[in-house]
Amino acid sequence: MIELETLYRVQEIELEILAGHKRLKEITAALEENEVVVAAQSALDTAQGALAPLQKQSRSLELEIKTNREKAKSAETRLYSGNVKNPKELQDIQQEIESLKKRHSELEDHLLETMLEAEEAEAAVNEAQSHLDSVTAAFTAEHGQLLDEQTTLKARDTALRQNREKRLAGVEPDLLKLYNTLRPRKGNQPIALLVGSSCSVCGVEQNRMTADAARRRQEIVYCNSCERILYAR
Ligand SMILES: [Zn+2]
CATH class of the missing domain: 1.10.287 (Helix Hairpins)
Incomplete structure (x- = not known):
């Protein structure tokens, strides 16, 4: 059973951290302006x-x-x-x-x-x-x-x-390793949600086999198009 909930939450937190850093940079620039x-x-x-x-x-x-x-x-x-x-x-x-x-x-x-x-x-x-x-x-x-x-x-x-x-601390080490490897190549967003039967990041509808596999959560399943890890909540 692949447990993606915690790692997906980590990704959301990391994205928020990055957005915060971007805004902090803007503020620093504005204060000097x-x-x-x-x-x-x-x-x-x-x-x-x-x-x-x-x-x-x-x-x-x-x-x-x-x-x-x-x-x-x-x-x-x-x-x-x-x-x-x-x-x-x-x-x-x-x-x-x-x-x-x-x-x-x-x-x-x-x-x-x-x-x-x-x-x-x-x-x-x-x-x-x-x-x-x-x-x-x-x-x-x-x-x-x-x-x-x-x-x-x-x-x-x-x-x-x-x-x-x-x-x-609660993420399985191999999964974390995969996540960290994919992260720089996927715009800090290596995990996408399966929404209906579509990838939440690239929006592409998955074929039935991929969508079903993602829902079964027995293995890591990737988006047919952007190749992000698909997480079916
Ligand atoms: Zn995708």
Whole structure:
């Protein structure tokens, strides 16, 4: 009497172990994969890089406006002080005041333009920052889920291995040897079920002699097509 139930169960356990390993590999790869976050950080750096010189320029223009205004004020003070009597000198001061006022107006225009550009650049920085926050949160959430899954899979793997060892002890040695020889050639699935009169793995219907022999379980019977061991439950 060929006893295939335990070995068939071992095969199921081994397939589950292999599937778990495959998923663990995917998880490891996914945990190392944070390109989206890196790209979002780089976009934020670029946006900040565009904003910084505009802010610097604004400050420098404000300072220049202030200096310019003080110069004009001091020229006006001199003009109306009564200390300067020479008409040529008075004319020069008036011209200086005119020129400072013209410069003031140019600086104000330039400052306004720069501030508008800085406002746009700041909006881009805020947008990039919020995008970075959102992808970071998504990655962290996924990361957490993956870590949980990883822990579960590892514990499951240990349990499956123990279960496998326990069951293997009950398998007849020659049968196990045959199973191990066939395993690499049959995609880790050397045993197929006889379902009705068909092989559960390749799906091919067996001839009557094969199907009957598999049901009698007096000898090892192989699928007519894929040559797996047929187990009639
Ligand atoms: Zn088959």
